[in-house]
Amino acid sequence: MIRWLALMPVLFVPAAQAEQAQKFGDVEIHYNAMLSTDLLPDVAKNYKIDRSPTRGIVTVSVLKKNAMGVAQPIPARLTAYMVNLSNQLGDISLREIKEGSAIYYLGEFRVVPPNTLKFTVIVEANGEPKREVTFSQKFYK
Template structure:
């Protein structure tokens, strides 16, 4: 996770419009990011079997929950994610779980033709929690 997050953070610094963002949903904290895959370092793309392209996007999501001592820890979640473009075309984004040590995060790739703005809508289910929904928008410029 550290390698991917470090790479994504570096990409985010290079392109401020792709900054990682988070939302608080009840007892959950959800971190997410979306970018075109050509921004990934080649080694990172190869490790996670992601095609690097200006027409492919990558969304990353991690779900955290505070433990008894107040530390946010990753928790497994069932994610359903859709993206809608400016033409109102809807695409289902299949998310796959990546587990590295105690880290858990989810990756999904999708087609994007810039310039475009995508609205992502996610349903997040964590055991013992009510189902949560969230949305975020990302502009793609390349």
């Protein structure tokens, strides 16, 4: 849990970027993408993420409001891919991270800045319709 709390600001609110989210009724999908060099070395090491100016990471978490209206993490099956400005498609393998009550998903991909990538994440949570979020992220040298 302590690692998650230390990682959360780094993953979801890096410099010059803000957390992004889409709501689908009681379900919220939070996502972000950044260069792996934006991570602190210790954080990258703890999560076995290669820090490189040509490696990016995407983070996704899925939350659902409980009966009291409080959003809580829920497990989901995720499929992710990205498309670069040359329309080259790349699959992103996501791995589930559980720490305490937190559940989130991390994936790594190749990017050569400057570039803009368009991401698509398909989320299948138990008992919920399949959801799709798309977002674009600019990457700078």
